[in-house]
Amino acid sequence: MYTIRPCTPADAPGVVAVARATWRATYAGILPEEVQEQALAQWYAPELIARRAAAGRIVFLVATDDAGQVVGYIQFGPRETPGDAELWAIYVLPEHQGRGIGRRLLDEAVARLRQRRPVERVYVQVERENRIGRAFYERVGFRPVREYEDEIFGHASPMVEMCLTLPSATEAAT
Numbered sequence: 001m002y003t004i005r006p007c008t009p010a011d012a013p014g015v016v017a018v019a020r021a022t023w024r025a026t027y028a029g030i031l032p033e034e035v036q037e038q039a040l041a042q043w044y045a046p047e048l049i050a051r052r053a054a055a056g057r058i059v060f061l062v063a064t065d066d067a068g069q070v071v072g073y074i075q076f077g078p079r080e081t082p083g084d085a086e087l088w089a090i091y092v093l094p095e096h097q098g099r100g101i102g103r104r105l106l107d108e109a110v111a112r113l114r115q116r117r118p119v120e121r122v123y124v125q126v127e128r129e130n131r132i133g134r135a136f137y138e139r140v141g142f143r144p145v146r147e148y149e150d151e152i153f154g155h156a157s158p159m160v161e162m163c164l165t166l167p168s169a170t171e172a173a174t
């Protein structure tokens with residue numbers, strides 16, 4: 001059984017461990033190791049994750065297993081246009097993938113976002129070569145809207161922007 005709940009500062013080491021293991025599996029052959037290392041060091045410094053969890057400004061959830069270990073997480077970030085939201089990150093440890101955790105994290109995070117403000121569209125940026133990520137997003141309803149090239153710590157990475165259009169709040173209630 002998995003539990004989905006808000007990330008607390010004490011979860012920071014667990015989130016970093018999930019990020020490191022899942023990045024390695026996901027981005028092998030897509031992002032050079034030194035690029036992964038730089039990105040992880042900057043974006044997943046434990047103090048940064050703990051501060052972000054403590055601040056509570058973004059929707060940041062973890063999935064934990066029976067032993068209380070973090071096995072996945074989801075983070076949303078800000079996006080200027082009203083009605084739009086940006087999915088920053090969703091990662092589930094490889095050995096726990098395919099069991100419904102990703103879908104539960106997304107559903108729960110979207111529900112919590114919508115308690116804070118109206119959200120009609122969720123955007124995500126995914127590496128074009130990330131077949132697992134793209135298959136998941138397609139399956140849960142995202143559609144590609146734009147292809148572009150991003151520079152990630154000096155590495156040119158082909159990207160796809162995908163968008164999920166949510167049912168309106170009234171439709172969702174019926």
Ligand SMILES: CC(C)(COP(=O)(O)OP(=O)(O)OC[C@H]1O[C@@H](n2cnc3c(N)ncnc32)[C@H](O)[C@@H]1OP(=O)(O)O)[C@@H](O)C(=O)NCCC(=O)NCCS
Pocket residue numbers: 022026089090091092093096097098099100101102103104124125126127130131132133134135136139140
């Ligand atoms: C993407 C990810 C978060 C999905 O989490 P998950 O727990 O494995 O996904 P779920 O088990 O909830 O799957 C939800 C749906 O997507 C489908 N799906 C998931 N992975 C899939 C894959 N590789 N190929 C095809 N369909 C897939 C499932 O079949 C399921 O559909 P269903 O509910 O209709 O049966 C997880 O696979 C992961 O961490 N991947 C690596 C990291 C990554 O790419 N993150 C996105 C970066 S932008």
